[in-house]
Amino acid sequence: MWAMQGGAENCVGETERSMDIARSVNGVPIRLTYERWYHIIENHDELVSRFHDVLETVENPEIVVRGNGGAFKAARNIGKRQWLVAVYREVSKTDGFVITAYILDTKPKGDAIWQRQ
DSSP states (O other): OOOOOOOGGGOTTOTTSEEEEEEOTTSOEEEEEHHHHHHHHHHOGGGTTOHHHHHHHHHSOSEEEEOGGGEEEEEEEEETTEEEEEEEEEEETTEEEEEEEEEESSOOOSOEEEEOO
16 A cells, blocks of 8 residues: 655655655556645645545556656546546656646546556
8 A cells, every 4th residue: 555754744844755655557656745745735625635545546546547748647536526636657667756636527538548447
């Protein structure tokens, strides 16, 4: 599941330090840093209580579609007409990071590169 990399008490001055890591459907560890989490909740306050849901979406999506610039969009249904989307990039086979996350009212569009069977 997720690997905790530091507690909230360590966040001051360490915005690039990982908070947690989830494995993508390709088995790549995907970091969610303090800096990225703050960016996500500043722009999408509806996600404030959904930190673990974002990680779960990376690790256990219903669909992954190709995003812009080599990014992937992992998505899963979280309720009636609600899809949680976690956008991430796999930098190498051993490293990646979450770019952003948001909620849509429809399944994300795009070239599906992976789908739960």
